Amino acid sequence: MAELYAVRMDVALPPDLDPAARADLLAREKAYSQEWQRSGHWKSIRRCVGEYANLSIFEVEGNAQLHEILWGLPLLAYTTITVTPLAQHPSDIAAG
Amino acid sequence: MAELYAVRMDVALPPDLDPAARADLLAREKAYSQEWQRSGHWKSIRRCVGEYANLSIFEVEGNAQLHEILWGLPLLAYTTITVTPLAQHPSDIAAG
Amino acid sequence: MAELYAVRMDVALPPDLDPAARADLLAREKAYSQEWQRSGHWKSIRRCVGEYANLSIFEVEGNAQLHEILWGLPLLAYTTITVTPLAQHPSDIAAG
Amino acid sequence: MAELYAVRMDVALPPDLDPAARADLLAREKAYSQEWQRSGHWKSIRRCVGEYANLSIFEVEGNAQLHEILWGLPLLAYTTITVTPLAQHPSDIAAG
Amino acid sequence: MAELYAVRMDVALPPDLDPAARADLLAREKAYSQEWQRSGHWKSIRRCVGEYANLSIFEVEGNAQLHEILWGLPLLAYTTITVTPLAQHPSDIAAG
Amino acid sequence: MAELYAVRMDVALPPDLDPAARADLLAREKAYSQEWQRSGHWKSIRRCVGEYANLSIFEVEGNAQLHEILWGLPLLAYTTITVTPLAQHPSDIAAG
Amino acid sequence: MAELYAVRMDVALPPDLDPAARADLLAREKAYSQEWQRSGHWKSIRRCVGEYANLSIFEVEGNAQLHEILWGLPLLAYTTITVTPLAQHPSDIAAG
Amino acid sequence: MAELYAVRMDVALPPDLDPAARADLLAREKAYSQEWQRSGHWKSIRRCVGEYANLSIFEVEGNAQLHEILWGLPLLAYTTITVTPLAQHPSDIAAG
Amino acid sequence: MAELYAVRMDVALPPDLDPAARADLLAREKAYSQEWQRSGHWKSIRRCVGEYANLSIFEVEGNAQLHEILWGLPLLAYTTITVTPLAQHPSDIAAG
Amino acid sequence: MAELYAVRMDVALPPDLDPAARADLLAREKAYSQEWQRSGHWKSIRRCVGEYANLSIFEVEGNAQLHEILWGLPLLAYTTITVTPLAQHPSDIAAG
Numbered sequence: 001m002a003e004l005y006a007v008r009m010d011v012a013l014p015p016d017l018d019p020a021a022r023a024d025l026l027a028r029e030k031a032y033s034q035e036w037q038r039s040g041h042w043k044s045i046r047r048c049v050g051e052y053a054n055l056s057i058f059e060v061e062g063n064a065q066l067h068e069i070l071w072g073l074p075l076l077a078y079t080t081i082t083v084t085p086l087a088q089h090p091s092d093i094a095a096g
Numbered sequence: 097m098a099e100l101y102a103v104r105m106d107v108a109l110p111p112d113l114d115p116a117a118r119a120d121l122l123a124r125e126k127a128y129s130q131e132w133q134r135s136g137h138w139k140s141i142r143r144c145v146g147e148y149a150n151l152s153i154f155e156v157e158g159n160a161q162l163h164e165i166l167w168g169l170p171l172l173a174y175t176t177i178t179v180t181p182l183a184q185h186p187s188d189i190a191a192g
Numbered sequence: 193m194a195e196l197y198a199v200r201m202d203v204a205l206p207p208d209l210d211p212a213a214r215a216d217l218l219a220r221e222k223a224y225s226q227e228w229q230r231s232g233h234w235k236s237i238r239r240c241v242g243e244y245a246n247l248s249i250f251e252v253e254g255n256a257q258l259h260e261i262l263w264g265l266p267l268l269a270y271t272t273i274t275v276t277p278l279a280q281h282p283s284d285i286a287a288g
Numbered sequence: 289m290a291e292l293y294a295v296r297m298d299v300a301l302p303p304d305l306d307p308a309a310r311a312d313l314l315a316r317e318k319a320y321s322q323e324w325q326r327s328g329h330w331k332s333i334r335r336c337v338g339e340y341a342n343l344s345i346f347e348v349e350g351n352a353q354l355h356e357i358l359w360g361l362p363l364l365a366y367t368t369i370t371v372t373p374l375a376q377h378p379s380d381i382a383a384g
Numbered sequence: 385m386a387e388l389y390a391v392r393m394d395v396a397l398p399p400d401l402d403p404a405a406r407a408d409l410l411a412r413e414k415a416y417s418q419e420w421q422r423s424g425h426w427k428s429i430r431r432c433v434g435e436y437a438n439l440s441i442f443e444v445e446g447n448a449q450l451h452e453i454l455w456g457l458p459l460l461a462y463t464t465i466t467v468t469p470l471a472q473h474p475s476d477i478a479a480g
Numbered sequence: 481m482a483e484l485y486a487v488r489m490d491v492a493l494p495p496d497l498d499p500a501a502r503a504d505l506l507a508r509e510k511a512y513s514q515e516w517q518r519s520g521h522w523k524s525i526r527r528c529v530g531e532y533a534n535l536s537i538f539e540v541e542g543n544a545q546l547h548e549i550l551w552g553l554p555l556l557a558y559t560t561i562t563v564t565p566l567a568q569h570p571s572d573i574a575a576g
Numbered sequence: 577m578a579e580l581y582a583v584r585m586d587v588a589l590p591p592d593l594d595p596a597a598r599a600d601l602l603a604r605e606k607a608y609s610q611e612w613q614r615s616g617h618w619k620s621i622r623r624c625v626g627e628y629a630n631l632s633i634f635e636v637e638g639n640a641q642l643h644e645i646l647w648g649l650p651l652l653a654y655t656t657i658t659v660t661p662l663a664q665h666p667s668d669i670a671a672g
Numbered sequence: 673m674a675e676l677y678a679v680r681m682d683v684a685l686p687p688d689l690d691p692a693a694r695a696d697l698l699a700r701e702k703a704y705s706q707e708w709q710r711s712g713h714w715k716s717i718r719r720c721v722g723e724y725a726n727l728s729i730f731e732v733e734g735n736a737q738l739h740e741i742l743w744g745l746p747l748l749a750y751t752t753i754t755v756t757p758l759a760q761h762p763s764d765i766a767a768g
Numbered sequence: 769m770a771e772l773y774a775v776r777m778d779v780a781l782p783p784d785l786d787p788a789a790r791a792d793l794l795a796r797e798k799a800y801s802q803e804w805q806r807s808g809h810w811k812s813i814r815r816c817v818g819e820y821a822n823l824s825i826f827e828v829e830g831n832a833q834l835h836e837i838l839w840g841l842p843l844l845a846y847t848t849i850t851v852t853p854l855a856q857h858p859s860d861i862a863a864g
Numbered sequence: 865m866a867e868l869y870a871v872r873m874d875v876a877l878p879p880d881l882d883p884a885a886r887a888d889l890l891a892r893e894k895a896y897s898q899e900w901q902r903s904g905h906w907k908s909i910r911r912c913v914g915e916y917a918n919l920s921i922f923e924v925e926g927n928a929q930l931h932e933i934l935w936g937l938p939l940l941a942y943t944t945i946t947v948t949p950l951a952q953h954p955s956d957i958a959a960g
Contacts (some may be wrong), residue, residue: 003195003254004142005277006151007338014303015878015941033187037195045188046100049181049927050871050934050945055102062195062254063337067279070338077303081338085145085277087259091129092141099867099926101949103722110687111206111269143930145255146199146273148263158867158926159721163951167724173687177722181949183931196369198343207398207461230320237380238292241447242391242454242465243372247294277337283321284333291387291446293469295530302495350387350446351529355471359529365495369530373389373469375451388526390535397519399590399653417571430484433565433639433656434583434646437485469529475513476525483579483638485661487818495862496785502620542579542638550818552611557783561818563662567643580814584824591686591749602765609859621860622772625735625853626679626742633775661817667801668813675771676910677832678919705955717956718868721949727870734771734830739855753789756772757853757913761836763897764909775914782879831913838914847880847915 002059005066005088009053009079028074036069054094098155100182101162103174107148124170132165153182194251196278197258200243201271202245228261249278290347292374293354297367299340316362324357345374386443388470389450395436410456412446420453441470482539484566485546491532492514508554516549537566578635580662581642583587585655586629617625633662674731676758677738681751682725698748708741729758773852774832777847778821796842796844806844827853866923869930869951873943874917892938901934921950 013022038044043057060066070081088095109118111192139153156162166177184191205214228234235249252258262273280287324330331345348354358369359370376383386457399407420426427441444450454465493502516522523537540546550561568575589598594658612618645655646657664671676751708714717727722732732738742753781790804810806815811825838849856863877886901905907921924930936944952959 005140005255013941030187035190037187045185046102046182047185047931048102049183049931050947054185054187055130055180055182063197063277063279066277067335067337077301083277083338084151085255085258085275086142086253087145088153089141089143089150091126091133091134091150093130109269143258143259146275159869159949159951163721164951173685179722179949180955181927181930181947183754183927198334201302205461222379226381229379229381237377238294238374239377239451241451242467246377247372247374276336276343278334279337280342281333281335281342283318283325283342285322287327293447317393344468351389351469351471354428355527355529356468365493370528371469373447390526390528398654414571418573421571421573427553429569430486430566431569431643433567433643438569438571439564439566468535470526470535471529472671473525473534474529475510475534477514477517485639491601541663543663547817548816557781563661563818565639565642565659567639568650578863582814603831606859610861613859613861619683622854622858623739623857625739625855626755626854630857631852636850660823662814662823663817665815665822667798667805667822669802669805677831678910701943702955706957709955709957717953718870718950719953720870723953726953726955727948735773735853735855738853755853756832756919757834757851758910758919759831759913761909761911761918762893763901763918765898765901835911835913845877851914 003059006084009084014023101154101179103176105150197250200274208286293346294372296370391441391467392466485538487562488562581634582631582660584658677730677757680754773826776822776850848855869922870948871920872946
């Protein structure tokens with residue numbers, strides 16, 4: 001049984017972060033995100049225009065797996081996370 | 097060129113709305129949403145769990161078309177709308 | 193697999209609601225809540241002191257079932273609902 | 289006479305905290321929490337999904353004991369605490 | 385064992401309330417408050433200057449009794465209540 | 481003529497403050513508070529449970545004296561202060 | 577001894593208020609304000625541009641008199657009031 | 673001397689407004705806006721996508737004229753207005 | 769033509785600012801403020817009781833001059849500024 | 865097809881930024897802004913009076929180009945950005 005969640009991530013990196021440390025963090029964040037995207041659990045990630053933020057959709061087994069994925073984000077210490085659990089909408093044409 | 101937007105709609109129907117008027121409004125809202133879903137412009141609609149709210153993704157020509165679609169919602173007078181313009185995220189595996 | 197959620201419900205009944213309609217609503221809300229408590233899905237309900245509000249814990253199959261239960265609340269039209277998905281905490285002594 | 293409270297704790301550890309100091313803090317926080325859980329006063333602790341936060345239920349003698357427990361948290365200097373006093377809800381099936 | 389709480393009450397009476405009903409409500413609120421003041425449980429009530437609000441201190445057995453007193457306020461349906469549990473402060477000269 | 485004010489003080493000490501400097505600050509804050517309590521102007525100070533905050537009542541000559549007292553707090557640079565001017569409430573049994 | 581306060585008043589008149597009742601309310605509010613302005617206690621009243629709001633300065637005996645004046649406003653039931661107690665500023669050239 | 677202001681107007685029309693009254697209000701609002709646009713004082717008006725709101729730029733003699741124009745809006749009783757005074761920006765290429 | 773504005777300034781000086789640098793900043797801020805007060809443009813400055821904040825009234829040529837004055841504040845980098853444009857109020861007895 | 869957006873930028877530079885680094889940042893920000901102004905995409909930039917903030921209007925191909933421009937701002941790491949997508953308003957005299 002797959003559960004859906006919308007997750008908004010707002011990132012605040014300190015401007016004086018060491019450039020190499022910063023590049024390393026961003027590379028690891030990208031790799032981590034893409035690994036979960038390929039698994040099918042991180043269904044989409046989109047940039048919020050003009051903000052260091054993304055809106056993502058996750059499809060996971062449930063609360064525990066979602067927490068595990070988010071907890072492992074390399075940028076977690078710099079990220080504010082907002083989780084919205086989702087369910088099928090009665091107007092969804094896919095609802096049959 | 098297709099533009100993406102996340103739109104959250106929070107609905108507040110007065111509890112004492114006439115039941116027939118209410119049923120009519122909801123039926124028209126559903127039909128309107130499904131018509132735009134079938135057109136491909138209202139890409140997804142999902143219920144926010146426990147709330148009279150949905151999180152939708154739109155793919156439209158631009159700001160004007162998005163406004164036209166939202167302005168035509170039968171429930172518009174009872175709906176608070178929050179629009180977030182979206183762009184491709186550099187970590188998106190679809191970014192090539 | 194059981195999922196846990198904290199749900200806060202803030203109720204705002206209009207002061208001029210017809211007393212009989214009000215009594216009926218409250219009786220139905222209580223019966224509905226107790227039915228789900230007996231099922232084991234509405235694990236606890238506690239009054240927030242001095243407020244027309246409760247803090248409840250739900251243990252359900254997932255997002256869809258939680259939404260179905262909340263959507264059926266007789267007082268729903270007068271209630272603001274805040275959902276927090278929960279997971280096991282590493283400091284929980286029950287975590288083994 | 290036992291008093292119930294819901295307590296939400298939001299933790300904000302500085303990203304550049306010394307790893308050893310951090311590990312020590314977390315170990316002490318866990319031990320402290322588990323000691324109070326075993327006493328029966330910290331009735332439950334649950335992770336808020338995706339957030340460095342927990343929602344806990346305390347059953348203590350009263351305001352003074354709750355404050356004493358929270359004031360002793362090893363992570364207190366990094367934690368924002370929100371306290372909600374609770375009482376029995378009339379719909380609670382345990383209310384007899 | 386006596387517990388202390390600060391309670392702020394913000395009242396919002398509809399301007400078009402029937403004057404007789406309004407006068408009756410206010411008279412009953414005053415009598416109710418004074419009855420609890422005389423019992424020693426509603427220790428103080430002070431007007432917040434320029435606002436239809438008061439800041440009160442309660443000394444009661446615990447959460448349940450505080451809720452019972454507040455729940456019985458004749459103006460409750462028009463009142464927003466904020467509860468802050470209090471404990472002895474280490475700088476209090478009465479702390480010995 | 482004595483004026484009453486409720487003052488809430490929220491303290492945020494940096495976690496890495498030098499322990500000796502911290503102990504000195506707290507000792508001076510306590511002595512300062514107790515001196516004003518003994519003068520009768522700082523009528524009460526109570527801990528907000530679980531928070532590094534207090535709710536105090538001041539009885540002073542007026543705005544200028546209240547500002548002078550608060551401005552002298554040794555912890556002022558770390559404190560957020562909220563002032564609520566108070567007046568006698570018509571329901572106060574002491575109102576005669 | 578004169579005390580100073582800044583008071584912001586935000587007025588929200590219902591659009592469907594009876595025009596004669598509205599005109600009467602506004603005339604009484606103006607007369608009431610001007611009476612207190614002439615007494616010297618309502619030192620200034622200025623319109624916040626584009627808003628149904630004013631920012632006023634009062635010079636009164638203290639909290640009780642300020643409350644009495646504000647409580648008597650004919651538009652009080654439609655007005656949200658924010659009070660800021662003021663004191664002499666050390667940079668004020670009038671401070672000598 | 674011309675002064676610039678950004679003004680955001682958020683309109684909230686009651687859903688049950690009489691359709692003829694509504695149409696009349698909207699027609700008068702449009703005529704009023706266009707009259708001031710033609711005068712050159714209401715420099716631009718743009719729709720905020722998906723919201724019953726606009727963002728406008730005014731170029732007027734000063735605060736008094738801006739207030740006079742906004743105060744005359746036929747929809748004023750249903751409109752929340754936010755004013756931001758503007759000045760020339762040093763990066764403006766028109767700054768010479 | 770003189771324009772009026774209310775300006776609230778909230779200052780947040782870092783507690784560990786070098787005492788000499790701090791004293792120099794405050795002396796320059798005071799001199800700067802008094803120079804503009806003597807010019808008649810900074811009409812009044814009053815302390816918000818218990819807060820590192822002031823409420824000031826400015827009478828200037830317009831937006832540009834107000835910005836120029838505020839931009840030159842020696843404490844600007846530590847100050848949050850809120851500007852409210854003012855106009856004559858119809859109830860002002862000075863309105864004739 | 866050109867899309868319009870209002871963008872508010874609030875800048876927070878650390879007061880202890882190295883003066884040369886600061887001057888360099890500001891010079892690069894100005895050059896970057898003027899380059900985009902000359903391209904016609906950054907249609908206007910205006911100072912919000914008394915604030916380290918501007919309100920700008922952009923006319924770009926769509927969400928992606930707006931994000932690209934904002935993402936390249938030399939001051940981005942110190943800037944909070946708020947984007948409002950705009951569409952033609954039916955009252956706009958330019959709407960024909």
